[in-house]
Amino acid sequence: MKMKRAFAGMLMLALVTSVASAQQPGPPPSPPAETSTKLGGKAVTIKYSAPSVKGRKIFNGAGALQPDGSVWRAGANNATALHTDGDITIGNIHVPAGDYTLYVQLDPKGWQLIVSKQTGQWGINRDGSTTLDKGQEVGRIPMKMSKPDSLVETYKMTLAAAGGNKGTLTLEWENKKASVDFTAK
Secondary structure: OOOHHHHHHHHHHHHHHHHHHHHOOOOOOEEEEEEEEOOOOEEEEEEEOOOOOOOOOOOOOOOOOOOOOEEEEEEEEEEEEEEOOOOEEEEOEEEEOOEEEEEEOOOOOOOOEEOOOOOOOEEEOOOEEEEHHHHHHHEEEOOOOOOOOOEEEEEEEEEEOOOOOOEEEEEEEEEEEEEEEEEEE
């Protein structure tokens, strides 16, 4: 009888442990990511969520997750956040020190980076449309388009110093690579 109780107790403990571990959340499907650099002693930081391809068609044409002509939140979940400790110029757009949101206009002829004064918003509305308020735009900057050497499974943004007060922002995902130069004041 004692043996049956001990066995039942161990079985119950194993079941509870199994159920508890099954209920533990795994990593989010689009985990938070960050990139930063310093130019002229001032930090420039971007926070975004990094989705993965997972066998989906991400860009270009019918059935793409991010359709041609749409405005993309430059990541997943919340819209992508830019913070700069000092004034910078992205392309030809002056961006004063502060907080901003980044979007990308997915034009098949060439992408444009959009800098917005709007902050803290989710990246898309319930109907799938963009949360970008055009009245809050600081400006749009044409991006240099290229193709990565191989498929980029997980979306990646990189801020890299290019010497002196110059830097480059690069976005890479699936079969697309887009970049834009910036300078610190």
